[in-house]
Amino acid sequence: MTKVYIFAESAAAAAELATWARRSGAASSILAVGDAGDLAGAGADEVIVLKGGSERPEDYAIAIAAIVGEDAGGLLLASSTVAGREVAANVAGRLGCAMVSDASSLELRGTFLRAERTVLGGAVVDVCEAPLPCVATVAPGIVEPEPAPQESAVEERVVEVDGRIVRRSLSPFPVGDVDLEKASVVVCVGMGIDGPEDVAMAQKLADGLGGAVGCTRDVAEGRKLLPKDRYIGITGAIVKPELYLSMGVSGQLQHVYGMRDSKVVVAVDSNKDAPIFRAADYGVVGDLHEVVPQIIAAVGAH
Ligand SMILES: Cc1cc2nc3c(=O)[nH]c(=O)nc-3n(C[C@H](O)[C@H](O)[C@H](O)COP(=O)(O)OP(=O)(O)OC[C@H]3O[C@@H](n4cnc5c(N)ncnc54)[C@H](O)[C@@H]3O)c2cc1C
Numbered sequence: 049m050t051k052v053y054i055f056a057e058s059a060a061a062a063a064e065l066a067t068w069a070r071r072s073g074a075a076s077s078i079l080a081v082g083d084a085g086d087l088a089g090a091g092a093d094e095v096i097v098l099k100g101g102s103e104r105p106e107d108y109a110i111a112i113a114a115i116v117g118e119d120a121g122g123l124l125l126a127s128s129t130v131a132g133r134e135v136a137a138n139v140a141g142r143l144g145c146a147m148v149s150d151a152s153s154l155e156l157r158g159t160f161l162r163a164e165r166t167v168l169g170g171a172v173v174d175v176c177e178a179p180l181p182c183v184a185t186v187a188p189g190i191v192e193p194e195p196a197p198q199e200s201a202v203e204e205r206v207v208e209v210d211g212r213i214v215r216r217s218l219s220p221f222p223v224g225d226v227d228l229e230k231a232s233v234v235v236c237v238g239m240g241i242d243g244p245e246d247v248a249m250a251q252k253l254a255d256g257l258g259g260a261v262g263c264t265r266d267v268a269e270g271r272k273l274l275p276k277d278r279y280i281g282i283t284g285a286i287v288k289p290e291l292y293l294s295m296g297v298s299g300q301l302q303h304v305y306g307m308r309d310s311k312v313v314v315a316v317d318s319n320k321d322a323p324i325f326r327a328a329d330y331g332v333v334g335d336l337h338e339v340v341p342q343i344i345a346a347v348g349a350h
Pocket residue numbers: 237238239240241263264265266267279280281282283284295296297298299300301302303306316317318319322334335336337
């Protein structure tokens with residue numbers, strides 16, 4: 049039976065990967081750094097807590113490689129985070145095995161792992177197979193976690209760490225007060241807007257619908273009309289609202305990648321050939337300054 053090792057940075061991510069392992073008929077071990085936290089409830093067969101005196105999860109790759117390497121057909125899964133990618137690459141290098149990065153779906157096929165990855169800004173799905181043992185990093189949210197069948201046994205191990213990189217400080221990054229990724233309605237502004245008065249118009253509509261305002265990258269990074277944490281896309285936030293409504297967004301692949309799982313998409317754009325209309329359920333071809341005030345009036349936003 050294939051053994052799945054899960055490099056855990058959060059109980060939520062570990063629960064997704066443990067659910068996938070159970071559904072695939074594989075045994076699973078969560079490898080945690082420092083303490084077990086809530087991981088015993090994540091649904092793996094066991095939790096191994098690595099204790100090596102370093103606070104940097106990345107430094108535990110030596111120990112993780114040693115554990116995964118004991119298993120001839122093992123599979124190490126890590127989330128596609130900075131630490132997850134670093135550990136995965138380090139372990140793959142130490143074991144001399146294959147690594148698949150940013151998988152959006154996984155399937156065990158005998159002695160192979162089959163994975164899908166979305167590449168080229170969401171335009172192409174790359175399906176690949178790697179022989180076990182191997183390592184994969186996994187995009188968040190690809191598995192709906194199931195409740196754990198039982199609490200896992202927790203074992204602590206004192207291990208060797210790589211102490212060459214010294215952390216000098218760790219301070220929280222300032223984040224805005226809007227959690228776009230959890231918003232049920234997103235009103236998105238693109239470069240078709242004129243300026244701050246149009247952002248205010250979008251905010252009025254979002255307030256009326258109980259939602260949040262997002263934007264394209266160029267609006268945040270180029271024109272700096274909204275903070276960077278508000279832009280949606282392949283290098284920005286990934287949103288899945290019930291309603292996504294765009295104003296003056298052309299719908300380039302890099303943006304659409306971040307909103308394509310929205311339930312209902314409404315687009316307002318003056319160019320009838322704008323690609324956003326291909327991703328939209330409802331489209332209005334027109335000047336946003338004429339169309340959006342009518343939507344605001346229709347939904348009774350004041
Ligand atoms: C490596 C890379 C990564 C990227 N990552 C991202 C990303 O994560 N997210 C992202 O958003 N972008 C990203 N981009 C940028 C992306 O390619 C586009 O440039 C950007 O999304 C376009 O933004 P836009 O739709 O606001 O502007 P435009 O493409 O300029 O579109 C403006 C639209 O407004 C319409 N318009 C103009 N005036 C009006 C009006 N009065 N009323 C109605 N409509 C009007 C136009 O018809 C047009 O369709 C990335 C680019 C690269 C190269």
